[in-house]
Amino acid sequence: MTWDLALSVRELEKSFGRKRALDGVGFDVARGEIVGFLGPNGAGKTTVMKIALGLLRPDAGKVWLFGKEGGSSRRDIRMRIGYLQEKPPIYPEMTARAYLTFFAQVYKVPDPARRVGEVLDRVGLNHAADRVLAGFSRGMQQRTCLARVILHAPEFLILDEPMLGLDPVGIAEMRGIFRQMQEAGATLLFSSHQLAEMEQISDRLVFVSDGRVIAEGAKESLLPSSTHDGALMAEIAESAEAAVRALGDHAEVADVTKVGVGRLRVVVNPAGSAPAISDSRVRLSRLLTENGFTVLSVGNAVLSLEDLFLSLTQTKKPERACDDRLDGEPKMGRNQWSSDIGANAAS
Numbered sequence: 001m002t003w004d005l006a007l008s009v010r011e012l013e014k015s016f017g018r019k020r021a022l023d024g025v026g027f028d029v030a031r032g033e034i035v036g037f038l039g040p041n042g043a044g045k046t047t048v049m050k051i052a053l054g055l056l057r058p059d060a061g062k063v064w065l066f067g068k069e070g071g072s073s074r075r076d077i078r079m080r081i082g083y084l085q086e087k088p089p090i091y092p093e094m095t096a097r098a099y100l101t102f103f104a105q106v107y108k109v110p111d112p113a114r115r116v117g118e119v120l121d122r123v124g125l126n127h128a129a130d131r132v133l134a135g136f137s138r139g140m141q142q143r144t145c146l147a148r149v150i151l152h153a154p155e156f157l158i159l160d161e162p163m164l165g166l167d168p169v170g171i172a173e174m175r176g177i178f179r180q181m182q183e184a185g186a187t188l189l190f191s192s193h194q195l196a197e198m199e200q201i202s203d204r205l206v207f208v209s210d211g212r213v214i215a216e217g218a219k220e221s222l223l224p225s226s227t228h229d230g231a232l233m234a235e236i237a238e239s240a241e242a243a244v245r246a247l248g249d250h251a252e253v254a255d256v257t258k259v260g261v262g263r264l265r266v267v268v269n270p271a272g273s274a275p276a277i278s279d280s281r282v283r284l285s286r287l288l289t290e291n292g293f294t295v296l297s298v299g300n301a302v303l304s305l306e307d308l309f310l311s312l313t314q315t316k317k318p319e320r321a322c323d324d325r326l327d328g329e330p331k332m333g334r335n336q337w338s339s340d341i342g343a344n345a346a347s
């Protein structure tokens with residue numbers, strides 16, 4: 001393993017009783033990159049993170065941290081990592097400054113008052129430093145937890161669902177903080193169900209499902225534009241399976257696949273020499289309507305992370321939030337691809 005890698009895991013296996021949580025997981029995180037760790041609920045993301053940090057022992061497999069095998073058992077290496085757990089503890093009666101000062105003392109951070117000021121500044125909370133955490137929004141609480149995680153100036157941040165429960169403003173703030181940290185030289189591995197955000201922030205993506213890595217790579221290679229083949233995306237009110245059946249053998253359709261609930265990717269055959277309608281979007285809309293479907297939108301296909309996620313996990317859509325999400329936002333990202341007939345391709 002090289003020193004250019006912050007983390008490498010190979011052939012990780014872990015079972016909890018009869019539940020096989022990890023079944024041979026392996027991937028790398030290079031220094032300085034932001035890696036999005038993605039997968040449905042129960043895929044094994046938290047288990048991998050805990051094993052990487054030495055909080056859990058794998059049944060089999062190996063972990064390298066900064067090129068050192070078994071690095072998680074070494075305090076000097078652990079000190080180079082910051083870990084934000086999925087539901088971090090918060091002490092509501094404390095001010096942000098008191099909370100961070102407490103942890104700075106626990107971690108024996110030199111000059112705690114100065115460092116607390118620095119991390120509050122880094123997460124944009126200086127103005128609220130002396131307010132109690134109970135009065136903080138969810139986003140401000142999450143930023144406080146992130147400030148705690150970076151108190152000891154770690155080089156590598158492992159963040160388990162840092163966007164959990166954040167509204168769009170909170171997510172945008174978190175994204176800005178991630179970028180600043182990367183610019184300051186940090187490496188980030190983070191899990192999230194906010195697919196649209198993940199697509200924007202991550203340099204590379206690692207998909208896990210059922211304890212295995214099912215896809216990995218730079219987002220450009222995982223999310224190629226599919227507009228070049230003339231594919232269209234259609235959203236209908238009815239089931240996508242029924243539309244696939246109806247259009248599958250149609251002479252005007254070269255290819256049709258389901259990419260989500262009520263969502264289809266369709267390649268329409270080129271129009272004849274004197275076509276009555278040349279716009280393939282209009283032709284697809286007409287075809288769907290003639291076959292009894294209610295067309296909600298038709299646009300040029302640009303694969304989104306959500307589409308990729310759904311196709312890789314065989315449309316096993318992640319559950320909606322049922323835990324501590326305050327604003328009730330779904331775990332899935334927003335629909336990114338559809339555009340109305342006549343509009344330009346979705347970006």
Ligand SMILES: Nc1ncnc2c1ncn2[C@@H]1O[C@H](COP(=O)(O)OP(=O)(O)OP(=O)(O)O)[C@@H](O)[C@H]1O
Nearest residue numbers: 016019020021039040041042043044045046047048
């Ligand atoms: N301590 C445990 N005891 C028993 N089963 C566990 C334990 N920890 C994890 N599991 C199981 O292992 C599997 C992987 O869990 P893990 O928390 O790693 O998934 P995840 O991808 O982080 O999920 P989520 O996105 O919901 O947080 C799940 O089936 C989970 O129920």
